[in-house]
Amino acid sequence: MKHIGRKIYLALIFILMYAPIATLVVLSFNSSKTRAKWGGFTLKWYSSMLADSSIMNALYTTLIIAFLSALIATVIGTAASVGIHSMQAKLKTFFITVTNIPMLNADIVTGISLMLLFIACRFTLGFATILIAHITFNIPYVIMSVLPKLRQVNHSTYEAALDLGASRTYAFRKVIFPDILPGVLSGFLLAFTMSLDDFIITHFTKGPGVDTLSTKIYSEVRKGIKPEMYALSTLLFVSVLVLMMLANSAPKKDESGRIKRSSFIAKRVVPIVLILVFVGGGFLSHIISNANSSSEQLVVYNWGEYIDPEVIEMFQEETGIQVTYEEYETNEIMYPKVQSGAIAYDVVCPSDYMIERMLQNDLLAEINWDNVPNIKNIDEAYMEQSKSFDPENKYSVPYCFGTVGILYNKTMVDEPITSWDVLWDEKYKDNILMQDSVRDAFAVALKRNGDSINSTDVTELQQATQDLIEQKPLVQAYVVDQVRDKMIGNEAAIGVIYSGEAIYTQRENSDLEYVIPEEGSNVWIDSWVIPKNAKNKENAEEFLNFLCRPEIALMNFDYITYSTPNKAGRELIEDDDIRNSRIAFPTAEDLKDCETFKFLGDEADAYYNELWNKVKAS
């Protein structure tokens, strides 16, 4: 009886530990892009994962950092252990205490403290700073693995070696080191694992342009995790699992030293060999991906999931221009990277108000329209609308546009939704999803009160803040693109969402309906611009011209479901319902009270942030 109870308990804990992992493995085979729905079995994410350079780069960075930091930490840590072992009690205590600091201290404090140091020393945050940080928190793990082994070492064997004429280094190498080797190796493995799993410290010490898997995933949380990420993690996990099983099934009889040795090899050496293969593979893939580069280059910086990958392939094939593609999650993340000029992007796709800010700061180059004849395909109306931030239509090519509105589930609400007020309706407590970004959240509150979404009026903003605080208990969660997954999965009744997502969600769940509230809303345009420091301006213009082709615009529309300003492209849409959809292509009447975001200046931005923090902390 007792044994059955134990087994059940063990099983429950096992389920707790591995249920999330099983979930991720299942998701990696889910052909639906949303995690809320099972769309059938597929292996496609495993193949597209290999083609996704941003994921492969993150994997490569992660593995290299884990390997290097574990290696360096092992060297420093092992030497330190030998040193500490031979110290007197007092000094030893000091060292052990220092060693304990990174182990016991909160990761967030370690991360912040290193960030402050790097910035004070004018060290550019990037690969090197992550590496230093990882070495710092890895050394203690090595010391903690090696020190106990040193305590077990029989000191007289070392003295015997000296007595037999060995030099001290030789004696250490031949006598002490083999004894502590298991500790050194498990220290290395532990360090490698810790480095691989770290997010928090990396989060604070990384710079723009460098991502480990962890930070990449964190940024994707807002956009929705790419299924390729599940595939990659599953692959990593399964290979480690198989390895550990092999190690554990190795012969355990210790009748002779030889068999013991082989199990030692299985347990410690094989994992390390595997790590080397992983890391080596990373190097190789990096070299290969760099090898097939042609002389003609183009560096594209775009929102995540904001282009059909096939379009890039086609462009490369047709023009022979090698495209380097990078993604960002918000305008605010993109801006400092372009401004710093650390990487020379050739073409970027910011939103309206951000283009205005970039223009004000003289970051953009004029587009030579002779190279972009297809601009004629863009609906005049949108060129006109662009003038609010690009007064002479000199700098930007409209790419996508849309509104912000309410997505609701017809089966979960009683009345037709017409007003932002519904987001304050007690009836829908815990059934409301709000946007987790300052401007979008305030836009909702301001519009509801009949104010401008670009308000800088203190009383209006205070009122909006008050309203948002009042609304908070009703809100199920503040999310960004997860609104999509959650609405598809019937997790909530009402959500604030971009119109582009509405079309996709309706495709997946026919109970969903999108509306622009009668008080008006935000209408936005994302447009391609060319930064001043672009190195391949002509290639960039060729790319823009390519994107303006009707059939390409259609491909992108099908893939990302955000409204296209490309008139010719729109006409190619076969489905009448969508071509004439007032969600995708709202009429002037629909938009009569809608505004475009404007850049409000740094001071007003800070004020918005302060108020938003107040809402979140309430």
Added chain:
Amino acid sequence: MNKNKSNRILAGPYLFWSVAFILIPLAMIVYYGFTNESGGFTFANIAEIGSPENLKALGLALLLSFISTLICLILAYPLAMILSEANVNQSSFIVMIFILPMWMNFLLRTLAWQTLLEKNGVINSVLDFLHMPNLQIINTPYAIILGMVYNFLPFMVLPIYNALIKLDKDVINAARDLGATQKQTFLKIIFPLTLPGIISGITMVFVPALTTFVISDLLGGSKILLIGNVIEQKFKQGSNWNVGSGLSLVMMIFILLSMAIMNKYDKDGEGGMF
């Protein structure tokens, strides 16, 4: 023992490293924490903890981390006892079971709980199938506690497990031999002798739970702020490093407290994890 003196030099690089990347950075937090933006000395950053929002975040963090530490302890001790009585040959395998999940990214593991816990998520679908009442904890503090327990349980199990397998079986036999019942043996012998492991486990769960911002972010629907979230925002969004440092210092008081307790009970680092 004359080899000792010259061997100490081997700790040199580590000494340099730890001064440069552990001690000086900590000093920088102290510096930022006690200065304002123009560099003048101030207590204002520390005093920020007194604002209602920050106090609430700190209090909630303390409460949630305390509860999850307690749950971890209650779950981990019997577990460690069962594991420690298993075949000795399996011990490395057991440790592996708890280390292995770390190879699946921490964020993804935590995110997976969303899929599991959501209103129409995996767990509720199973409950529906069994005609049992639904579990509605996503985006509440309960989900955060679950996330903490899930992520930090191994850090409680492993030190206790290590303390238990180091116990001399004959010490337990001796207590039984001297007339102690199983319960008395546990309370008077096993529990006190594994205390270093327990303390070490508590510290290793409490500190990361107290300071997390990721778990509350992912499972709390971005509407429950813990002190970790507040500090993270000060550095990453608001860019107010001075206040952020000040709040970190307040938080460090709790960390130092647990370090002091740990040092008192576990002088030789015996209650270690590995």
Added chain:
Amino acid sequence: MSNTLIDFVNISKSFGNQLILDEFNLSVKENEFLTLLGPSGCGKTTTLRILGGFETPDKGQVIFDGTDITALPPNKRNLNTVFQKYALFTHMSIAENIAFGLKISGKSQAYIDDKIKYALKLVNLDGYENRRPDSLSGGQQQRIAIARAIVNEPKVLLLDEPLGALDLKLRQDMSYELIRLKNELGITFIYVTHDQEEALTMSDTIVVMNQGYIQQMGSPEDIYNEPQNAFVADFIGESNIIPSLMLEDKLVEIQGAKFPCVDTGFGTNKPVDVVIRPEDIDLVKPEDGTIEGVVTHLIFKGVHYEMEVMANGFEWLVHSTDMVAVGERVGIHVDPFDIQIMNKPESEDDEAVGVNE
């Protein structure tokens, strides 16, 4: 003599597929100092642990003072154990260690204090009440372990190789101490060891065990002088074990020479093993001995010389206070009552089962 206190009845125990005890039977009398002696793996510790209640036998019963205690947990048994590595509670002071059993059984504080004083005095460690176990030497810890056990006034004290971890001098001192304690307390001691010297010094009764079987049981003198088989002879002290032929009653042929002996009843022309202790061999002039040989090795051992004599193809081990130089020819003489005849085991299993006449 006194009554039987403990009876092991048909005890069998195996770990995995390894049989440790097989149909084991043993009786222990009251006030006896009984030693279980044997090489490691012979089952002696298992026997003790079954009696202590730390192992349950697969088969058989343990009778203690007339009642069956086979299924009784250790805390319900009126006996206490001194463990091999002392098993002191490191998180308690010496006084708390000693008081442990008394507190459990709910004795008054005054009684407990008295008992602690008494017990510490008994083991010659007065004034150690507030010390910590890890601040004591091995010998001191061992005494505390004994004190901790005896304050509970058990009827039987079980000692599992209690001196194994001590150095030679300390071991000798402690064995005298144990004899004194045994006499003062007047209780039964069951002692487990692999050290024949300890066993011979302290015991009233020695039980020699091998591979789960009792090889011989008897007083130290019996065991030493009259080993019943080659195993016992070999394990206890040094001896010459020589395959021989029993020609008839009181006459045995050893290495081709006829030796008169005192044993009868082995039949005629029967192969046997002969045990002769090295100190029982007299080296005489070549012409006076039963066999003639040459001294091949000589070592001075303090009390005596150890010599090896090659005679008729066998190396005879001889202990003598008289030295004979290497290379000298000598005669070997053995008195008839110093020759011990044993049946030859047919197989290895037979050897383990031993000859229980």
